[in-house]
Amino acid sequence: MRAGGVLGTLASPEQGGLGVHGFTLEHWAQGTSPLHRLHAIAKIAATMSLLLSLSLADPAYPVFYLGCFILLMAGAAVAKLPLGRLLLRSLLVAPFVAGVVVVNLFGGDPARGLTIFWRAYLSACAATLLLATTPFPTLLHALDRLRVPYFFLTVVHFLYRYLSVVYEQAKSMRRARQCRAPQPDRRGLWEAAAATVGSLFLRSHHRAERVHRAMLARGFRGRVMSLETARFGGWDWTLLLVFFALLGLLQFASQVFGPEGFSAL
Amino acid sequence: MRPPLIEVSGLRYRYPDGTLGLDGVDFSLAPGETVALLGPTGSGKTTFLLRLLGLLEGEGEITICGNRLEKGTLALARQNVALLFQHPDDQLVMSTVLDDVALGPLNSGVNPAEAKQLCHSALKRVGMESAADRRPQNLSAGEKRLVQLAGLLPMNPAVLLLDEPDTFLDPPSRANLLSILRELPQAKILVTHHADSARALADRAAFFDRGRIVAQGSVAEIVERFQWDGRPAEPLRAEACD
Secondary structure, three states, X not given: OOOOHHHHOOOOHHHOOOOOOOOHHHHHOOOOOHHHHOOHHHHHHHHHHHXXXXXXXXXXXXXXXXXXXXXXXXHHHHOOOOHHHHHHHHHHHHHHHHHHXXXXXXXXXXXXXXXXXXXXXXXXXXXXXXXXXXXXXHHHHHXXXXXXXXXXXXXXXXXXHHHHHHHHHHHHHHHHHHHHOOXXXXXXXXXXXXXXXXXXXXXXXXXXXXXXXXXXXOOOOOOOOOOOOOOOOHHHHHHHHHHHHHHHHHHHHHHHHOOOHHHHO | OOOOOEEEEEEEEEXXXXXXXXXXXXXEEOOOOEEEEEXXXXXXXXXXXXXXXXXXXXXXXXXXXXXXXXXXXXXXXXXXXXXXXXXXXXXXXXXXXXXXXXXHHHHOOOOHHHHHHHHHHHHHHOOOHHHXXXXXXXXXXXXXXXXXXXXXXXXXXXEEEEEOOOOOOOHHHHHHHHHHHHHOOOEEEEEOOOHHHHHHHOOEEEEEEOOEEEEEEOHHXXXXXXXXXXXXXXXXXXXXXX
């Protein structure tokens, strides 16, 4: 981590971090490609169907996984996203499945291990592509229209809105600590980190109270509403149906080629 | 003579830890008037504003636009009186500037198409129309302040409560904000530590100390009496040098 510890992961994209000020994904989502313009609900439906297909696909048929990968990369190319960075970013999922994969690889079932990895990785690619082509507020609004529980969406909304504020606070506290104790030892660092987390929690709690007051002052009645008015049109239906057809075709092809994949030819 | 927009008598508030926030405040605000509230930090100015909107509960009587403030009239009071909070990030809660400005209208039942129009015109009024799709977290301090102000305008409130709107701003941003505020027709209560801002906007001033209004008068009188223009009293300066 170049920008120093945990905070480094939240540093600007140029510094190699996620970039709280304008997340890299958020930056990518500002594009104007046909995929960006597609209605968020269509993109969510396509992603969910891909994830479902991946989880239901027969692990013995590699053609399906390859086909999904090509589909995702085609989508990324249409959206003019940097493929390398997108693939790298999707690798963030690797640590979460590493244990299961390694156990299978060395436990006598390497095919199963690889299948688990590919499923997780392709799912991460699909989710990344969705986030990289849909502004976060638009995505939340679409999820609201899809009747995702409101409480969950509100929590995500405030997390998204205030992550950068909390990050800036943490950064200022770190600077202040560095000014007063420039080179603490390892134990000192842990103590400082613990104190910082506690202090951040308290500050966030107080901020939450002030935010709630500000919302009440503006007539808040318990529901975060958006002006988003994009309509699900014919073009969205068409592209979604084409995507479903392609997924079906892939399933069919994987059955045709069988477990040997292209080597069956 | 037109009745006052805000009339307050015997306002008291005690914080949960027992500290006295307000200790019997009487105050009134006439239509079109701007009053500056001056006083040391912690003297009760912000508490007074929060109390006016029923965001804190305590003793005393508050009448807003002829309606006594109580549970049933809270919503109406909050439509008539809008509060600009001291910290912009406390007020700008939505993911985009436009959605944030729309929070008030949408929660008041205005339909989205009309709300959008109201919001664009509010943003235009403060010169931030081009920022409609931006994220609040990516705005500068001056821009955040203007968006905050735009968020108060769509419902056309009769009174603006401004809690230190001139803090965190560089001189050009401050001058810009003051000139926009001067153009707004609403009556205003301005909490500020800057005598210049009070002089530029207010018709009169009230001085808070330990939860009470201890003096009222013209801005010049109050500033002079409490030496509130940044010039420390001579004896204090001499002590500091020693």
